[in-house]
Structures are given as structure tokens and as C-alpha cells.
Amino acid sequence: MDIVQIVSLGLVASLLIILLKEQKSSIAFLLLLFTVILIFLSVIEHVKYIFSLLQYMAEKAQVESVYFKTILKIIGIAYITEFGAQLIRDAGLNSLASKVELAGKLFILMLAIPIITALIETILDFIPGAAG
Numbered sequence: 001m002d003i004v005q006i007v008s009l010g011l012v013a014s015l016l017i018i019l020l021k022e023q024k025s026s027i028a029f030l031l032l033l034f035t036v037i038l039i040f041l042s043v044i045e046h047v048k049y050i051f052s053l054l055q056y057m058a059e060k061a062q063v064e065s066v067y068f069k070t071i072l073k074i075i076g077i078a079y080i081t082e083f084g085a086q087l088i089r090d091a092g093l094n095s096l097a098s099k100v101e102l103a104g105k106l107f108i109l110m111l112a113i114p115i116i117t118a119l120i121e122t123i124l125d126f127i128p129g130a131a132g
Contacts, residue, residue: 001042009035032090040083067115074108081105 001009013035020028051072058068081104088097 006039006042009039029091033087036083036087067118070111070115074111077104077107077111081107 013031017028017032017035020031054072055068058065081101085097085100085104088100
């Protein structure tokens with residue numbers, strides 16, 4: 001599916017959801033969920049291509065595998081969290097969406113700690129007399 005088809009699907013689904021929302025809100029939400037899943041599935045191949053390209057570039061730059069995989073996990077958590085939070089927000093549950101976003105940020109921080117530690121250690125190695 002190309003971008004024109006995705007945008008068209010989004011527009012048609014939006015119109016149908018707006019029309020159904022007043023009378024059949026549960027069906028409108030299911031249509032929203034179905035549309036979001038369909039769009040997600042249609043772009044997953046592009047995401048796989050981007051990740052393989054990033055992996056190729058990381059190998060060429062001789063970036064350690066553990067750091068590259070961690071960064072990919074962080075990116076994945078960020079996108080999944082945003083996706084889920086927006087869907088929850090569309091259901092009218094802003095408070096729950098905020099909690100999902102907070103959980104995503106905490107998971108990102110937890111994964112980033114080894115990278116931050118390695119970065120600080122590298123910086124300290126360049127500063128004379130700072131390394132203990």
C-alpha cells in the first residue's frame with residue numbers, strides 16, 4: 001500500500017468513524033482499531049527495510065552490536081508507546097494514555113542506562129586525571 005492509499009484509507013475511515021461515533025460508538029472504535037492495524041501492517045515491510053539498512057550502516061561503522069540493538073529497542077518502545085497511547089487517547093482515556101507514555105519513558109530510560117554509562121566512561125577516559 002502506498003502513501004496515497006494509506007491517507008485515503010485514513011480519510012474514509014475518519015468520515016465513517018465520525019458518522020458512527022454518535023450512534024454506535026463501540027462500532028466506531030472497532031473501525032478505528034481495524035484501520036490502525038491495517039495501516040500498521042501495510043507499513044511493517046518498510047520498517048523492516050529501514051531496520052536492515054540501519055543494521056548495515058552500524059556494521060560498516062563498526063558500532064558494537066549490543067549498543068545498536070539497544071537503540072533499536074528504544075526506538076521500537078517509543079513508537080509502540082506512542083501508537084498505544086494515541087489509540088487509548090482516541091478512546092477518550094487521556095489519563096490512562098499518560099500512564100502508558102510514562103511506562104514507555106521508564107522502559108527507555110532503563111534500556112539507555114548502559115549506553116549512558118559507557119558514554120560517561122568514554123568521556124572520562126579523555127579527561128586527564130578524571131579516570132579513577
